[in-house]
Amino acid sequence: MALPDSPASPATRQAKRPMARYFLTNEFGLAALIVLFAVLFGVTAQGFLSPFNLFALGRTASINIMIGLAMMVVIVTGGLNLALGAIGVCAAIFCGFLIQDAGLAWPLAIVLALALGAALGSINGWITVRSGLHSFIITLATMSIFFGAMIFLTRAQSYRGLPPELTSFGRIKIVEIVSPLLVVTVVVALLLAYLYRLTALGREMLAAGAKAEAAELSGVRVGRVFIICHMLSGAIAAVAALMLTARNGAAIPSMAGQLGQDWLLPAFLAPVLGGTLLTGGRVSVLGTCLGAFLVTMLTSGLLLMQIGEFWIQSFLGLLLLAAVLIDKSRRMLLDRSKLS
Amino acid sequence: MxxxxxxxxxxxxxxxxxxxxxxxxxxxxxxxxxxxxxxxxxxxxxxxxxxxxxxxxxxxxxxxxxxxxxxxxxxxxxxxxxxxxxxxxxxxxxxxxxxxxxxxxxxxxxxxxxxxxxxxxxxxxxxxxxxDTGNSAYLGTKQLIGALGDSKRIVHFTGFLVDPNTQLRIDAVQRAADEAGAQVVQVIADIDAPEPAEEKINAYLAAHAGEVDGIITTAWVPAVVAANALRKIGDKRIKMVGIDHDEVVLQAIKDGFVTGTMLQxxxxxxxxxxxxxxxxxxxxxxxxxxxxxxxxxxxxxxxxxTAFVGADGVDNYVDAMRAxxxxxxxxxxxxxxxxx
Incomplete structure (x- = not known):
């Protein structure tokens, strides 16, 4: 029989540690914050739990999550994709052109638009690998090139002659509150989780991002892997843009703002909040999803509470800063627990 | 029940x-x-x-x-x-x-x-x-051309290209210029925000002020920045017609640096x-x-x-809007x- 104040046996410590580690994860922290704020907004913000608001919240979150995932798959390599908004808009406009002007069937147009997104992403990856420069510089340049070319070719015209199958997809309600866009996002997130957890390519991506030289020595073709990551980012950005096209009922050049810059804040917030390391090598698909959902929910709740539209941006900035600091504390705690 | x-x-x-x-x-x-x-x-x-x-x-x-x-x-x-x-x-x-x-x-x-x-x-x-943005731009250009002498070289500062109104304004200014035998030497768009407007308008006037006789602005911020730039240059040779009723533009009209403005x-x-x-x-x-x-x-x-207000009506512009x-x-x- 153990004494009341005796230290726990090694076996008990082993059993408790995974639970303690779980409580220290970003995912648990984000889930707890989501529950906390949901209760807070549900009680204090009029209309937060109304079916329309829940539907709109899910729809907006689904697109923000997708944007976050598009950035996450490049952050894995320790790089960035500032051009993901521009790539997304190019893909959406291309899809609109193929349907409206070229007369293609919409499923084929979507496939070709996704292919264009992947192709533009692979251009980013190829230049990054060949030049040896950081992808921040490369994608900053291609952001202007892709967007400028699109504006030049389309003269900023929108495409709204899209089939109802596509446009109604953004407005359909499943059991009154769920948008089908959310289903698409969940499917893509599950595929990414499968990629990173259960495939050799996913593990190669993580290894190349963690330590490129070591991965190279282990036989990983790091350059090829980096190009695939950028290609994946472009394709996911295209999915996000097509979802936005369904939500807006049209493919419009301004859907991601000037040069696609409107997507950058959600693109950074979601993976960073979710625990994806900016230095590469570690990824959290669930964390990215929860991070994007938390930010979207906070925006919705704060808008409903009428705290002032201009405070929301400050609040989101504070949240990002807090997340980085909390993440640092978490890692310090984990380090200490390993030492003890 | x-x-x-x-x-x-x-x-x-x-x-x-x-x-x-x-x-x-x-x-x-x-x-x-x-x-x-x-x-x-x-x-x-x-x-x-x-x-x-x-x-x-x-x-x-x-x-x-x-x-x-x-x-x-x-x-x-x-x-x-x-x-x-x-x-x-x-x-x-x-x-x-x-x-x-x-x-x-x-x-x-x-x-x-x-x-x-x-x-x-x-x-x-x-x-x-x-x-009627096109009509306003057309009438404003006509007013500007009326204030010019024999030489009729015009530069056009306008808003964001993703705004379809911008293309309408560009076309309307060109039409008015063509009708009067004037030449639109340059259109500078995408500058309806302080930073790009300051940068591009000041750079353009520093390099080409001697090559233009008139300025037409069809967006709020470029009108303000161009009015300030003309005041700094201090040369009243270049005529300008602005848009809207910012205090900077109204004062520039009173001081003779700007010919007039198109009120909305x-x-x-x-x-x-x-x-x-x-x-x-x-x-x-x-x-x-x-x-x-x-x-x-x-x-x-x-x-x-919409109404044109020149130096003779600038003190009573509020009356024009009320009327x-x-x-x-x-x-x-x-x-x-x-x-x-």
């Missing part, structure tokens, strides 16, 4: 069905929503307060998206609907992209009027109440827009034979008025609406 409860429920249901046919004005809660923060719309706030007081509305609140982003505006509109706002005057963040949100608002029983900028047809907006009527748009929303909620409809005009975006356009509002308001219901 007890008999008394059933009777009360039936009575409540009957009352609610009856009341939806003709809604009382005092539950009219309207939102006046620009595309983002911009000085042009500051007159909407006072106009909303005046309209709420004059027409007995529950509210006609000016609500600004935190950034000039379509997604931010859409999210704000969805939130306002959840908060119980039941009528919307909207400057579309995108003439096409805002259409689906407007459709959702109307589907939820909230009438929508496009203000200051139009939604592209077909749309669920009752009509568009704004400035933002106050009238919001005041009459709130009045019309109230009428639409009360069961009025837009007349089948209303004298709606057509522009490049819609066939449901109502001109809120335009009064003229439109006095005949609005009889001209455009059918009420039971």
């Amino acid at each position: 007890s008999r008394v409860t059933r009777v009360l429920a039936c009575a409540g249901l009957a009352l609610s069905v009856g009341s939806t046919a003709v809604l009382a004005a005092d539950d009219s809660k309207f939102a006046l929503v620009p595309g983002g923060p911009h000085p042009y719309f500051s007159a909407w706030e006072q106009a909303g307060k005046d309209a709420a007081r004059d027409f007995g509305l529950a509210a006609a609140d000016y609500k600004v998206p935190q950034k000039w982003e379509l997604s931010q505006q859409n999210q704000l509109l969805e939130s306002l609907l959840s908060q119980g706002y039941n009528g919307f005057l909207i400057f579309p963040g995108d003439s096409v992209g805002t259409g689906s949100t407007a459709a959702e608002l109307v589907a939820n029983g909230a009438p929508v009027i496009a203000g200051a900028g139009c939604l592209q047809d077909p749309s669920d907006a009752a009509f568009c109440l704004g400035t 009527n933002p106050y009238g748009q919001a005041y009459i827009g709130a009045f019309a929303l109230d009428k639409l909620r009360s069961g009025c409809t837009v007349k089948q034979d209303a004298p709606l005009m057509a522009n490049a975006l819609t066939a449901k356009f109502i001109d809120s008025g 335009a509002t009064k003229a439109l308001f006095d005949t609005f219901e009889a001209t455009y609406l059918t009420c039971q």
Whole structure:
């Protein structure tokens, strides 16, 4: 029989540690914050739990999550994709052109638009690998090139002659509150989780991002892997843009703002909040999803509470800063627990 | 359910069905929503307060998206609907992209009027109440050419290329120049924000001031920056016609650095827009034979008025705007609406 104040046996410590580690994860922290704020907004913000608001919240979150995932798959390599908004808009406009002007069937147009997104992403990856420069510089340049070319070719015209199958997809309600866009996002997130957890390519991506030289020595073709990551980012950005096209009922050049810059804040917030390391090598698909959902929910709740539209941006900035600091504390705690 | 409860429920249901046919004005809660923060719309706030007081509305609140982003505006509109706002005057963040949100608002029983900028047809907006931007640019260019001497070389500073109005303005300026034998030597667009406007206008005038005789500006910020630049240069040889009523532009007109400005009527748009929303909620409809005009975006356009103000009228420009509002308001219901 153990004494009341005796230290726990090694076996008990082993059993408790995974639970303690779980409580220290970003995912648990984000889930707890989501529950906390949901209760807070549900009680204090009029209309937060109304079916329309829940539907709109899910729809907006689904697109923000997708944007976050598009950035996450490049952050894995320790790089960035500032051009993901521009790539997304190019893909959406291309899809609109193929349907409206070229007369293609919409499923084929979507496939070709996704292919264009992947192709533009692979251009980013190829230049990054060949030049040896950081992808921040490369994608900053291609952001202007892709967007400028699109504006030049389309003269900023929108495409709204899209089939109802596509446009109604953004407005359909499943059991009154769920948008089908959310289903698409969940499917893509599950595929990414499968990629990173259960495939050799996913593990190669993580290894190349963690330590490129070591991965190279282990036989990983790091350059090829980096190009695939950028290609994946472009394709996911295209999915996000097509979802936005369904939500807006049209493919419009301004859907991601000037040069696609409107997507950058959600693109950074979601993976960073979710625990994806900016230095590469570690990824959290669930964390990215929860991070994007938390930010979207906070925006919705704060808008409903009428705290002032201009405070929301400050609040989101504070949240990002807090997340980085909390993440640092978490890692310090984990380090200490390993030492003890 | 007890008999008394059933009777009360039936009575409540009957009352609610009856009341939806003709809604009382005092539950009219309207939102006046620009595309983002911009000085042009500051007159909407006072106009909303005046309209709420004059027409007995529950509210006609000016609500600004935190950034000039379509997604931010859409999210704000969805939130306002959840908060119980039941009528919307909207400057579309995108003439096409805002259409689906407007459709959702109307589907939820909230009438929508496009203000200051139009939604592209077909749309669920009752009509568009704004400035005929092409005509304003055309008239302003004519005024500028009239102030020039024999040499007629014009530079055109204008707004964002993703705004379809920008292309209309560019075309209108070119048309007016062609008709008068003037030459548009340069169009500088994408500068309706302080930073790009300062950078590009000052750089252009530093390098090419001697090669132009006139400046036409068709967006608020470029008008302010160009007026300041001409004051700094101190050379009144270059003539300029601006747009809107910023204090910098008005003072430059008084001091002789700017020939004049094309006034728009933002106050009238919001005041009459709130009045019309109230009428639409009360069961009025837009007349089948209303004298709606057509522009490049819609066939449901109502001109809120535009006027050129030069040095002789700059001290009384408010009177010009009030006169335009009064003229439109006095005949609005009889001209455009059918009420039971």
